[in-house]
Amino acid sequence: MQGSGQLIVNNKNYKQYFPFALWQEVVTEPLPLVGLDKDIDISVKVSGGGLPAQAEAIRLALARALLVHNADWRPVLRKMGYLTRDPREKERKKPGLKRARRAPQWQKR
Template sequence: MSMEVVNAVGRRKAAVARVYVKPGKGNITINQKPLDTYFPLEIFQYVVKQPLLVTSTTENFDITITLDGGGIKGQAEAARLGIARALCEIDAEMRPVLKKNGFMTRDPREVERKKPGQPGARRKFQFSKR
């Protein structure tokens, strides 16, 4: 187990999470705020902690995350990917269990751009015969 800070990046939609993992006692800080202040909803706290829960390393590391861009869900999932990638760098043995749970896959779905002459990406204006 490495004693220095391991960093990784996680992305999802427009959100970017820079994750710094060091040995500690389980504190998670996001943009200088504790996890439960930054993500008041339990579900997003759970999403961020998922890689730690499946590898049962919740109490082993202190994690500092810098989140930028996107919305609340995208940010939570970006943080999850970043944490999973950092854990793999620390201990390659964790990789199979993280991969099996789908935490190592970058979700490629992005918002499609709005096209000119249309109200949205795919939506067309109402057709009128006359």
């Protein structure tokens, strides 16, 4: 693999797309682990959720793509938790409540 180390997210440089350094770091975490942070060009399309969730989704996708390239990296990526999806989802709204757990205001008298 040969490239200049560019990371494009939705046709923008990842540093423009993710304004905070923390999110930029989350996106690129798997690459230095396997020594490819300056060697490959990556283009990603992402939608839905917020920017932090998109950053974590890109990190998971990159880790899985790296495994397709070289399966020997699995133990390293697994140990750091980059191959694990965040299982949390929005709780459903229940009947009789305003939201998932928010009950209507109660008045004693």
